[in-house]
Structures are given as structure tokens and as C-alpha cells.
Amino acid sequence: MPVRVVESNTPAQVSGTDPGNRSPLPPSSLLGAGQAFSGTQNVSNQQKEEAWRVNVQIQGIDLEHGYLCGTMEALNVPMADTPVITFWEGEIVDGKNYTFYTGKWEATREDDMRHWSKFPSFSPLQGQVETDGGRQLDLNNYPYIFMRWKEQYFVNVGTDCGLTIAGFYYVCFSCSDGSISGFYYDPNSSPFQKLELKTVNEGRSGFSFSSYELQ
Amino acid sequence: MIFQSNQAPKYDFLQEKNMEFLFSLLNSENENVSGLGASIIAHACGTSVEQRVLCEAGVLEKLVILLDGSLSQREACLESLATVLKNNPEAVSDFVGLESGRYFNSVTELTKDRYPRTRLLSCLCLVVIYNTSPSYFINMGTKSSLITTLLELLNDPGQSGDDAALGLSCLIAEKEDLQQLAYEADAIKNIVDILRTGSELQPRRLQGLFLSLAELCSKLEDCRCSFLSLQVLDLLTNALRHKDADVRAAACICFRNAARSVKSLSAGRFNSDHVMLPLVQLLHDPSSSVQVAVLGALSNIVLDFSSPKSSFIEYGGIKQLIELSKSMDPNARCSALRALRNLMFLADNKRKELFCSDVKAQGFACLISDPEPPVQEQALALLRNLVDGCISSIEFVFDEDGLILDTVGRQLRKAPQAQMAIQGMYVLTNVASGTELHKEAVMQQLFPQAKAGSENFMLKFLQSDESQLRSATVWTIINLISPSSPGAFDRHVKLRNAGIIPQLKNMVNDACLDVKIRIRTVLGQSMSFGDNY
Numbered sequence: 001m002p003v004r005v006v007e008s009n010t011p012a013q014v015s016g017t018d019p020g021n022r023s024p025l026p027p028s029s030l031l032g033a034g035q036a037f038s039g040t041q042n043v044s045n046q047q048k049e050e051a052w053r054v055n056v057q058i059q060g061i062d063l064e065h066g067y068l069c070g071t072m073e074a075l076n077v078p079m080a081d082t083p084v085i086t087f088w089e090g091e092i093v094d095g096k097n098y099t100f101y102t103g104k105w106e107a108t109r110e111d112d113m114r115h116w117s118k119f120p121s122f123s124p125l126q127g128q129v130e131t132d133g134g135r136q137l138d139l140n141n142y143p144y145i146f147m148r149w150k151e152q153y154f155v156n157v158g159t160d161c162g163l164t165i166a167g168f169y170y171v172c173f174s175c176s177d178g179s180i181s182g183f184y185y186d187p188n189s190s191p192f193q194k195l196e197l198k199t200v201n202e203g204r205s206g207f208s209f210s211s212y213e214l215q
Numbered sequence: 216m217i218f219q220s221n222q223a224p225k226y227d228f229l230q231e232k233n234m235e236f237l238f239s240l241l242n243s244e245n246e247n248v249s250g251l252g253a254s255i256i257a258h259a260c261g262t263s264v265e266q267r268v269l270c271e272a273g274v275l276e277k278l279v280i281l282l283d284g285s286l287s288q289r290e291a292c293l294e295s296l297a298t299v300l301k302n303n304p305e306a307v308s309d310f311v312g313l314e315s316g317r318y319f320n321s322v323t324e325l326t327k328d329r330y331p332r333t334r335l336l337s338c339l340c341l342v343v344i345y346n347t348s349p350s351y352f353i354n355m356g357t358k359s360s361l362i363t364t365l366l367e368l369l370n371d372p373g374q375s376g377d378d379a380a381l382g383l384s385c386l387i388a389e390k391e392d393l394q395q396l397a398y399e400a401d402a403i404k405n406i407v408d409i410l411r412t413g414s415e416l417q418p419r420r421l422q423g424l425f426l427s428l429a430e431l432c433s434k435l436e437d438c439r440c441s442f443l444s445l446q447v448l449d450l451l452t453n454a455l456r457h458k459d460a461d462v463r464a465a466a467c468i469c470f471r472n473a474a475r476s477v478k479s480l481s482a483g484r485f486n487s488d489h490v491m492l493p494l495v496q497l498l499h500d501p502s503s504s505v506q507v508a509v510l511g512a513l514s515n516i517v518l519d520f521s522s523p524k525s526s527f528i529e530y531g532g533i534k535q536l537i538e539l540s541k542s543m544d545p546n547a548r549c550s551a552l553r554a555l556r557n558l559m560f561l562a563d564n565k566r567k568e569l570f571c572s573d574v575k576a577q578g579f580a581c582l583i584s585d586p587e588p589p590v591q592e593q594a595l596a597l598l599r600n601l602v603d604g605c606i607s608s609i610e611f612v613f614d615e616d617g618l619i620l621d622t623v624g625r626q627l628r629k630a631p632q633a634q635m636a637i638q639g640m641y642v643l644t645n646v647a648s649g650t651e652l653h654k655e656a657v658m659q660q661l662f663p664q665a666k667a668g669s670e671n672f673m674l675k676f677l678q679s680d681e682s683q684l685r686s687a688t689v690w691t692i693i694n695l696i697s698p699s700s701p702g703a704f705d706r707h708v709k710l711r712n713a714g715i716i717p718q719l720k721n722m723v724n725d726a727c728l729d730v731k732i733r734i735r736t737v738l739g740q741s742m743s744f745g746d747n748y
Binding site for chain 2: 140
């Protein structure tokens with residue numbers, strides 16, 4: 001499938017939300033530039049069970065604008081000779097820049113609720129989100145961060161590699177242990193392909209943190 | 216004419232007779248004479264005291280009345296108004312309040328005048344008012360109109376076009392909302408088209424155009440991507456070779472801001488010889504402002520996520536940055552270390568070795584002990600990156616009998632500024648994520664025998680107002696008592712006896728969610744050692 005790169009424009013606003021009164025989410029140590037995660041994406045379909053090993057690295061995060069980005073590397077992809085790396089950009093659901101409603105990428109509100117409700121950590125928020133889009137929610141003190149990740153381009157293979165990056169991921173990040181779960185959404189792909197990642201410590205006995213500063 | 220020159224002598228407005236003379240000029244029926252009075256003000260008014268004295272004498276009302284005169288008089292008055300109002304909120308408030316805003320509206324109306332210079336000068340006057348007191352511009356239409364007028368004036372072939380470019384950059388500097396408006400008004404494409412006309416543009420105009428592009432790219436990712444999609448790197452690299460230092464510096468600032476796009480860095484947009492070579496060459500530019508500007512650009516551009524291969528390194532960039540880290544100028548030292556820090560972000564051992572083999576432990580200890588706190592901060596941030604990654608990279612801090620680690624400990628015990636302490640604690644965190652030996656080495660820095668009895672600096676850091684410092688300190692503790700390590704229990708005992716674990720128990724409801732979560736991790740580990748909370 002051809003790559004569709006969608007530029008995010010004005011963030012989707014829930015009616016009644018006043019972005020001027022909202023602040024960005026506070027930083028979380030384990031969701032920062034340089035942090036690496038590893039795990040699997042379940043790409044099973046009716047014909048067969050299959051899972052790809054996946055490595056993710058966060059390259060940048062801008063909480064003020066609810067933005068983050070990084071790379072995703074899929075290993076043991078059958079139709080590829082090498083691991084396939086993509087660059088993705090993320091939207092952080094903070095009630096200021098982005099809400100739980102996607103408003104694009106062929107995802108309806110029903111699709112949104114169907115996916116978010118698959119995260120146990122979304123349950124306490126579900127009622128409020130269904131009622132008023134979640135504008136009363138205080139996400140600043142919630143120990144989970146919800147995001148959407150959209151792959152933008154292939155880094156090391158051509159668009160004719162037989163893979164698609166047309167869809168996007170609904171993602172839930174646990175602030176306490178840095179684990180990530182996600183569901184891939186693409187109307188033309190198998191539904192609910194699950195992404196499960198944990199933090200990677202590169203053989204260390206503990207957590208290590210790198211940083212950069214843009215001038 | 217004399218007072219249009221920068222060489223003309225200053226005029227002392229504080230002397231009563233001078234003020235009387237000035238008003239006699241302004242009150243003259245001869246418009247050349249009144250215009251001269253206005254030019255004197257535009258040239259000579261420099262301080263807020265002078266601005267206040269002029270306002271109290273009624274100069275604002277006088278100048279606005281004179282706007283109805285000849286073209287040259289009008290232009291002189293607009294320049295004077297801008298000078299009297301600049302950076303003076305009281306003067307702006309007085310002006311906007313005059314005649315219930317009628318004078319303010321007069322200036323706004325002049326942005327539609329048929330003469331370009333009048334339009335420009337009235338725009339620049341409004342820019343001054345906006346930058347001093349933006350609350351008077353609540354109307355989005357006024358902001359849009361101001362931006363649109365300045366964009367149109369960019370095409371003026373004369374001096375108005377030169378000044379419009381600088382005026383636009385001043386207007387949108389640091390203001391995301393105005394940058395968004397300018398972006399929506401197609402400013403980026405307009406400016407790039409002007410730069411591509413092929414005709415020789417005056418240095419002042421070039422400088423203004425590049426600075427405007429730089430401001431457009433300063434905060435908005437959409438702007439950066441839009442700018443880079445226009446295949447502009449050739450334009451920028453050509454400008455790096457311009458004979459005028461201000462143009463070279465402006466091009467560097469433009470590069471710096473465009474390279475704030477992590478997406479573009481990740482795509483390797485800047486990692487080409489064509490871009491890197493002229494930038495590296497500018498590290499030896501005769502102009503210090505160019506050197507500062509190019510260091511800023513390189514700081515960002517070296518963050519190349521796309522490839523372990525770096526053309527910056529191939530051009531000897533590391534050695535040059537190491538040299539600059541020893542500069543007499545603390546800003547240069549700080550910038551060079553920041554660039555090195557970014558270069559070593561997620562770097563492999565091969566790249567780290569290029570730095571460590573040149574600097575060595577003694578040299579690095581000097582950087583950490585620099586007299587300037589911002590330099591110390593960047594040196595520690597660089598060290599943090601050097602000891603991240605492969606576990607063997609931690610060994611660098613143990614070279615020359617642990618000189619670097621000792622220096623870090625010593626600096627942390629000196630009650631440092633928060634930002635420096637944050638980086639220092641992350642150095643300890645990263646070292647403490649290593650082997651048993653590494654963890655014990657960190658403990659020795661936390662509890663040096665010679666300093667037994669004095670308050671542990673970790674306790675002070677845990678009580679800091681700065682949440683990042685509290686967080687970094689807790690991470691060090693998490694790594695020291697990581698249950699998988701054999702000596703964790705003994706270290707836990709020591710930390711408890713030093714009051715650190717009890718301090719954490721008092722912080723279970725820390726105001727910062729991240730700190731709270733990390734503390735609960737520590738206390739969970741504590742419980743596994745038989746401690747209760």
C-alpha cells in the first residue's frame with residue numbers, strides 16, 4: 001500500500017474545551033528522549049499467528065505542544081530482508097493540544113472509544129469521556145499517558161517493501177514502570193493488532209538517562 | 216539631514232532650554248523645521264528618563280498632529296513616536312489613551328497609506344507598541360493586517376523593503392501566535408521566493424529575511440517542515456559564505472532554528488558535506504557573533520539520529536569543539552560543551568572514544584570545575600551522556616584513580632545551582648546503573664569518609680523546589696538498591712541510617728507525579744528489604 005503521510009494541523013478540539021486554561025502534562029522520566037523500549041506486535045490474522053519483535057526509541061518530546069516522535073524497528077518481518085525502521089510522530093492526549101477523539105485518519109469516535117476502552121487504565125475515564133469528551137478530566141495526575149502514534153515514513157526501506165504505514169496506534173504508557181501497550185488501527189488491516197513494550201536497560205542493573213538540549 | 220546621521224551629537228532633553236528649543240522647532244510652521252525637531256527626537260532619545268520627560272512635555276500629542284503634514288514630516292514623526300514609545304509601557308499607555316485612542320488609530324490607518332515608507336514606519340511604530348504592550352492588540356484582524364502589510368513591503372525594492380524584513384523579524388520574535396499568523400499568510404514561501412529572485416539583495420535585507428525565517432522556524436514544527444520542504448539548504452549554505460558578517464550570522468540562526476525539527480534531524484536532512492563543511496569552517500570566522508551563531512546551529516545539527524556516521528566528525532568537528540571548550544569566553548565554552556553533549560547523545564563507543572581519547576580525565580575534571588555554573592552544567596550533561604549506553608562506557612569516570620567521579624562528588628557537595636545538580640545526579644544515576652563496583656563507587660561519593668557527620672547533599676536535593684532534581688536524586692537511590700544487585704541490602708541500610716529513606720517516606724505525596732511514582736518504587740524496594748512504610 002502506498003505511504004500516506006498525514007500532517008497534523010489544528011489539534012482536534014472537543015466542543016467546550018478551553019485550551020487556554022489547560023496546561024501541558026508534567027514530564028515523566030521514562031517517557032523522554034533517548035528512552036528505548038522493546039517488545040512485540042501481534043500481527044496475527046485468521047490465517048496464522050504471527051508476532052514481530054519491535055524496538056522503539058523516543059527521539060524527541062515537546063509536552064507544551066503535546067508532541068513526541070521517534071523510531072520503530074520491526075524485526076523478523078517475513079517480507080523484509082532486514083529489520084524495517086519507521087519514523088513516527090505522536091500526539092499526547094492532554095486535553096489541551098489533543099483529546100481522546102482523533103478526528104482524522106479515518107477513525108470515527110466509535111473507533112476511538114472501541115480502542116481506548118481496550119486499555120484497563122482507560123476504564124476510570126471512560127464515563128467522563130463519553131459524556132463530555134473528557135474536558136473535566138485532570139490528566140495531570142493520572143499515572144498513565146494516552147497517545148496516538150502515526151508512522152510518517154520508512155527510514156531504511158522503500159515504500160515498495162510490501163508493508164503499510166497507513167494506520168496509527170492508540171497507545172497507553174504507564175508512568176510507573178514505563179511499559180507501553182498499543183493497538184494498531186487501519187481500516188484495511190487486521191483489527192486490534194496489539195503492541196506490547198517494556199523499557200530496555202541495555203544490560204544495566206537499573207535505569208540510565210541520556211539527554212540533549214536544542215538551542 | 217544632520218540628525219538623520221548616526222554620527223550626529225546627542226541632544227540633552229533634560230535641559231529645560233533644550234526642550235524649549237525643541238518645541239520651538241516642532242511648533243514651526245515651516246515643515247522642514249518641524250521635521251528637523253522630530254528627527255532630533257528620533258536620533259537622540261535613548262533612555263526611559265528622556266522618554267518620560269518628552270511625554271510629560273506633550274511631545275506625543277505634538278507628533279501626532281504633525282502626522283497630517285508633508286510626507287517627510289510625517290515620516291520623521293513616525294520615527295520619533297517609535298523612539299519615544301520603545302520599551303516604555305507608561306509612554307505606550309499614555310499614547311494609546313490619548314483622545315480615546317484616536318491617535319493610535321491614526322497610526323494604524325497610516326499602515327494603508329499609498330507611500331511605502333509611510334506604511335513601513337507606521338508598521339514599525341505598531342511593532343514597537345506591540346512589543347512593549349501587546350494587550351492593546353487584542354484584535355486578531357489588526358495583528359493579521361500588520362503582518363500582511365510587512366510581508367507586502369518585503370517586495371519593495373528600496374530601503375523600505377530592507378527595513379520591513381527586520382521589522383517583521385522583530386514583530387514575530389518569541390510570539391507563537393504571530394508566527395502562526397505569518398505562516399498562514401504564506402510568509403515562508405514569500406520570503407524564500409524573494410531570496411531566490413537571483414538579484415543582488417542588500418545585506419541588511421538579507422539579514423532581515425533570514426532572521427524572519429529563523430523566527431518563523433523558532434517554535435512551530437509545521438513552519439520548519441514547510442521551510443525545509445522548499446529545498447532551501449542551498450540558499451542557506453550560500454549565505455554562510457556572504458561577505459557581510461550579519462548575513463552569515465543570520466543564516467546560522469536560521470539553520471539553528473530549522474534544525475530544532477527532530478523529524479528533519481531524524482531524516483538526516485542536515486547530515487551532508489554540502490551543509491556541514493561551510494558550517495564547520497565558520498567556527499574560525501573572524502566575527503565573534505558569527506562564531507556564536509554557528510555554534511548554536513551546530514549544537515542542533517550534530518543531533519543526527521539518522522546515522523552513526525557524522526560528516527561533522529569527519530571534518531574534525533570534535534577537536535574544534537574541544538578547543539572551543541577551553542576558550543576565554545564562557546559563552547563559547549558553554550556552547551561548545553552543549554554541542555559536544557548533543558553529539559554524544561546515544562553515541563556508540565567509537566564516537567565516545569574520539570572525545571575521551573583527546574580530553575582525558577584531567578581535562579574533563581577541569582571542565583566540570585569551571586568557574587561558570589552554566590559551563591559546569593553542560594560539562595556534567597556531556598558526562599551523563601558519555602556514561603550512558605553500553606555499560607563499559609562507565610569506566611571513563613574511573614580513569615586516573617577515579618578523578619572524574621571524585622570531581623563530580625566534590626561539585627555536588629558544594630551546594631550547586633539546581634540545573635548543575637540535576638546533571639550531576641544523573642551522572643551518579645547512570646553510574647549507579649552499572650555493576651556492583653560502580654554502585655559502591657557512587658556510595659563513596661554520597662558518603663565520603665572524610666565528610667562524616669555533615670548533612671548529606673542528597674537530603675538537601677530531596678528537599679529542593681526543583682522537581683527534576685528531586686526526581687534525579689530518587690533515581691540514583693532506585694539504582695543503588697535495585698533488588699537484582701547483591702549489595703543492595705547493605706546500601707539500603709546505609710541510606711536508611713543516613714535519613715534518606717525516612718526522608719522519602721515523608722515525600723510519598725510529593726506534588727510532582729513523577730517524583731511521587733519514583734518514591735513509591737523506592738519504598739516498594741524498601742519493603743522487600745523488610746522495611747515498612
